Amino acid sequence: xxxxxxxxxxxxxxxxxxxxxxxxxxxxxxxxxxxxxxxxxxxxxxxxxxxxxxxxxxxxxxxxxxxxxxxxxxxxxxxxxxxxxxxxxxxxxxxxxxxxxxxxxxxxxxxxxxxxxxxxxxxxxxxxxxxxxxxxxxxxxxxxxxxxxxxxxxxxxxxxxxxxxxxxxxxxxxxxxxxxxxxxxxxxxxxxxxxxxxxxxxxxxxxxxxxxxxxxxxxxxxxxxxxxxxxxxxxxxxxxxxxxxxxxxxxxxxxxxxxxxxxxxxxxxxxxxxxxxxxxxxxxxxxxxxxxxxxxxxxxxxxxxxxxxxxxxxxxxxxxxxxxxxxxxxxxxxxx
Amino acid sequence: xxxxxxxxxxxxxxxxxxxxxxxxxxxxxxxxxxxxxxxxxxxxxxxxxxxxxxxxxxxxxxxxxxxxxxxxxxxxxxxxxxxxxxxxxxxxxxxxxxxxxxxxxxxxxxxxxxxxxxxxxxxxxxxxxxxxxxxxxxxxxxxxxxxxxxxxxxxxxxxxxxxxxxxxxxxxxxxxxxxxxxxxxxxxxxxxxxxxxxxxxxxxxxxxxxxxxxxxxxxxxxxxxxxxxxxxxxxxxxxxxxxxxxxxxxxxxxxxxxxxxxxxxxxxxxxxxxxxxxxxxxxxxxxxxxxxxxxxxxxxxxxxxxxxxxxxxxxxxxxxxxxxxxxxxxxxxxxx
Numbered sequence: 001x002x003x004x005x006x007x008x009x010x011x012x013x014x015x016x017x018x019x020x021x022x023x024x025x026x027x028x029x030x031x032x033x034x035x036x037x038x039x040x041x042x043x044x045x046x047x048x049x050x051x052x053x054x055x056x057x058x059x060x061x062x063x064x065x066x067x068x069x070x071x072x073x074x075x076x077x078x079x080x081x082x083x084x085x086x087x088x089x090x091x092x093x094x095x096x097x098x099x100x101x102x103x104x105x106x107x108x109x110x111x112x113x114x115x116x117x118x119x120x121x122x123x124x125x126x127x128x129x130x131x132x133x134x135x136x137x138x139x140x141x142x143x144x145x146x147x148x149x150x151x152x153x154x155x156x157x158x159x160x161x162x163x164x165x166x167x168x169x170x171x172x173x174x175x176x177x178x179x180x181x182x183x184x185x186x187x188x189x190x191x192x193x194x195x196x197x198x199x200x201x202x203x204x205x206x207x208x209x210x211x212x213x214x215x216x217x218x219x220x221x222x223x224x225x226x227x228x229x230x231x232x233x234x235x236x237x238x239x240x241x242x243x244x245x246x247x248x249x250x251x252x253x254x255x256x257x258x259x260x261x262x263x264x265x266x267x268x269x270x271x272x273x274x275x276x277x278x279x280x281x282x283x284x285x286x287x288x289x290x291x292x293x294x295x296x297x298x299x300x301x302x303x304x305x306x307x308x309x310x311x312x313x314x315x316x317x318x319x320x321x322x323x324x325x326x327x328x329x330x331x332x333x334x335x336x
Numbered sequence: 337x338x339x340x341x342x343x344x345x346x347x348x349x350x351x352x353x354x355x356x357x358x359x360x361x362x363x364x365x366x367x368x369x370x371x372x373x374x375x376x377x378x379x380x381x382x383x384x385x386x387x388x389x390x391x392x393x394x395x396x397x398x399x400x401x402x403x404x405x406x407x408x409x410x411x412x413x414x415x416x417x418x419x420x421x422x423x424x425x426x427x428x429x430x431x432x433x434x435x436x437x438x439x440x441x442x443x444x445x446x447x448x449x450x451x452x453x454x455x456x457x458x459x460x461x462x463x464x465x466x467x468x469x470x471x472x473x474x475x476x477x478x479x480x481x482x483x484x485x486x487x488x489x490x491x492x493x494x495x496x497x498x499x500x501x502x503x504x505x506x507x508x509x510x511x512x513x514x515x516x517x518x519x520x521x522x523x524x525x526x527x528x529x530x531x532x533x534x535x536x537x538x539x540x541x542x543x544x545x546x547x548x549x550x551x552x553x554x555x556x557x558x559x560x561x562x563x564x565x566x567x568x569x570x571x572x573x574x575x576x577x578x579x580x581x582x583x584x585x586x587x588x589x590x591x592x593x594x595x596x597x598x599x600x601x602x603x604x605x606x607x608x609x610x611x612x613x614x615x616x617x618x619x620x621x622x623x624x625x626x627x628x629x630x631x632x633x634x635x636x637x638x639x640x641x642x643x644x645x646x647x648x649x650x651x652x653x654x655x656x657x658x659x660x661x662x663x664x665x666x667x668x669x670x671x672x
Contacts, residue, residue, distance in 0.1 A: 011376055011591075040347055077591055079413045079454035082524070106519075113521040114450045118415035118591035130488060130587060151672065152466060173587060183442075185449040186522015188418065192588040251466060251509060252528040255347075255413055255454035336487065 001053035002201045003028070003164065004071045004327075005035050007122070012036060013072045017052045017061075018199050022327055024063035026056050035074050035200075039257040042147045042163055068327040071198035073120040074166055075145065079255050081117035081194070083141070083170055084110050084244035085263035086214075086237045090290060093266070093274060097293035110239045110247045113187050115170075117259070121195035123327065126334040127171055128192075129309065135175030136307040136333055140221040140286035140315045142214075142233050143168045143261040144241045145200060149254035158245040159213050161254075165206065167197035167219070168261055169315055169329045174289055174306055196259075197315070198327030209319065213240035217325075219265045221286045222314040227278040229286040231267040233317075266290060274298075309335045337389035338537045339364070339500065340407045340663075341371050343458070348372060349408045353388045353397075354535050358663055360399035362392050371410050371536075375592040378483045378499055404663040407534035409456040410502055411481065414593050417453035417530070419477070419506055420446050420580035421599035422550075422573045426626060429602070429610055433629035446575045446583045449523050451506075453595070457531035459663065462670040463507055464528075465645065471511030472643040472669055476557040476622035476651045478550075478569050479504045479597040480577045481536060485590035494581035495549050497590075502536035503555070504597055505651050505665045510625055510642055532595075533651070534663030545655065549576035553661075555601045557622050558650040563614040565622040567603040569653070602626060610634075645671045 002020060005013035012034040016025040031048045032038035038045040055061035085091055088106060095102050121127065129136050145164040153161065176190035203210045209217045216234030220227070239247075244260050254260075265286045269275045274294045276282025285291045292302035307313070316328040338356060341349035348370040352361040367384045368374035374381040391397035421427055424442060431438050457463065465472050481500040489497065512526035539546045545553045552570030556563070575583075580596050590596075601622045605611045610630045612618025621627045628638035643649070652664040 077415045079415060080452060082452070085521075103519075109519075111519055111521050112524050114452055114524055114527075116416060116418070116450055116588065117453070118594055119589050128487060128588075134587065151464060176587070181520055183439075183445075183447055184517055184522075185421075185447050186520075188448050188450055188584070189587045191450075248524070251470065251512070251525045252452065253455050258454055 001050055002199045002205060003035060003049065003074060004066070004199045005074050005076060006070050007072055011076065013076050017049060017056050018066050019056050019063070020205070022066055022199065022324060024056070025066040026052060026061040026063050028052055036257050039145065039147060039163070042256060068198040069124045071327065072122045073196035074164070074200040075257060075259065076120055078117040078120070078257050078259050080258035081115040082112055082248045083115050083261035083263060084112045084239060084247065086110070086239040086244060087263055087266040088238040089236050089268050090264045090266035093290055093293040097296045107238060110244055112244065112247055113191070115191055115194065119193045121193045121331070123195050123198045123329045125195060125331060127331050128336040129333050130336055132308050133175050134173040137172045137174050137288045138221070138307070138313040138315070139170040139172055139264045140219050140229060141168045141170055141262045141264060142219070142241070143196065143259050144245065146245055146254055146258045146260065147256045149245060149249045149258065151249055151251065151253045153246050153249045155240070155243045155246040158249070159242040161245060162203060162213065162241060164200040165203060165215070166200035167315055167317060167326050167329060169195045169313060169331060170261060171195070195329050195331060197329055201325060205325065213242040215317070217317050217319065219286060220316045220318065221284070224312055227284065229284040230278060231265045231283045231286055233262065233265045236267050237262070264290070307333045309333055337386055338535050338541060339371060339385065339410060340402070340535045341410050341412060342406050343408055347413065349412050353385060353392050354402050355392050355399070356541070358402055358535065358660060360392070361402040362388060362397040362399050364388055372414070372593050375481065375483060375499070378592060404534040405460045407663065408458045409532035410500070410536040411593060411595065412456055414453040414456070414595050415591050416594035417451040418448055418584045419451050419597035419599060420448045420575060420583065422446070422575040422580060423599055423602040424574040425572050425604050426600045426602035429626055429629040433632040443574060446580055448580065448583055449527070451527055451530065455529045457529045457667070459531050459534045459665045461531060461667060463667050464672040465669050466672055468644050469511050470509040473508045473510050473624045474557070474643070474649040474651070475506040475508055475600040476555050476565060477504045477506055477598045477600060478555070478577070479532065479595050480581065482581055482590055482594045482596065483592045485581060485585045485594065487585055487587065487589045489582050489585045491576070491579045491582040494585070495578040497581060498539060498549065498577060500536040501539060501542065501551070503533035503651055503653060503662050503665060505531045505649060505667060506597060507531070531665050531667060533665055537661060541661065549578040551653070553653050553655065555622060556652045556654065557620070560648055563620065565620040566614055567601045567619045567622055569598065569601045572603050573598070600626070643669045645669055
């Protein structure tokens, strides 16, 4: 099934079931008022939402037209947002651009940062930018939402706790990252509010594209209206999303509604080298930092600038029939 | 006024108003079901809670006996928990113990890490420890709860957004910190679930002890039944709690119910040197790591071990009349 949270003036929005083709929705707030409320009692609530989803497909429920711009992030605020770094190609490029090695442990022990989760942006909200020198960048990623996950869960058991899947734009302020990482406590000001796709879906909606807890489909990232990234989220994923959930729960439980992200989706070139841009026949990039690294590796310095007022990003994923699965994140940078 | 959240089998507990002497409470869930709900509409709800608080003091409301062990953390789960490091003495000791300098910027630009907020412990809950080699430690701190804070708020304006104050045990796994910090993304597994004091209070409850957005009272930390720390939370605070709120909101807003912590309370010795233990007439320490650093500085190696199964910590703050303000955090380490 596909779920969304519509704007209704409240902090957590209104839960709706969306048709598989994203054309219409049926209110679900008589089952659970919000997606968080549904996740808090998922074992009881999910079957009722599934039944409603079936009715929506069979046109047996009262539906209205679904507009993606009426949707908020599926969880407009959440209790947990942690972002991994499953695509080591991305990490390798960062390190290569500054002439450093990737530690051997990075191939078995996931990188993960604790994100802030109190003020997510809606998928069509502008990205507020205080200063262009902050180096605003998008990061196109996949994320999962879990139910309650016990402390110390194994990767295998973690897979069963993945209840919903969505896309994310993990907005990053590259200009603030070096200073924060030098302080040693990780990201804080350099990771402002993220935005998630208009719709989240249960794993079964992905069919055979959901294998081994990753999605074997291209993540389509457009920048200022042009194809920028087409990397396949199932390829070059060093860690599955279940592994990242297990990592997050090593020393504490995760509460229902926890969101765990994949990190920036990134594929190697066919030759095993750094990828080519989309307009040169490559799979491109899911963030600007990556093309800047490749420019640095190839030419000694980056050419592409980070985002400024008026720049736009679009992040979407389409199935084998070219139908949008999650709807599109579409955001424009605005100065504040 | 003083507020608490009582256990009632739900995820967010039940909001109650507690008498100033912590002996009795009156249910407040007819005003707002939970503390988060109250914070979501604080301007409207706070006056009603204040009126009920007055009735409780005047014995004009139906009260029941308040037991601290029935309380959960005031926000059993929250949307934001960020912890600063206001007491640079603590940072100076860490660095001195390993022969490193404190960067000049640390005296103007606060250290802050993004914490996880989905699974706080109750103030009398055991601390679950998976492995003694994880190096379990307490950190006694002060924390504030804000209403909605706009992005880019000044330190001065941030002060008005501090609505409630409480204590926190920011549990840390010292054995996991070096590995995580070496990876560069900050704390994650090394910062498991924290616990907060049974009661949170509005700033006016602190009287003259609340000055310049810090609390001028000793934080009483007992370890295994003995005085371990008596550092004054108003002394040697390089940054006020308002400054930390402003820092947290530089690049994004904070949502109502955001919790911002002070970092481990730590005082210099009268001589300006590293502090003496309580049993030698000093003010002691609010975490074990600090006494280990001083042992390292003085003797070349630490003597005191981190916490193991059965070890207990108690964190409390008392007013000038020796009355407990927030109730006590009392936790025992248990193996899991």
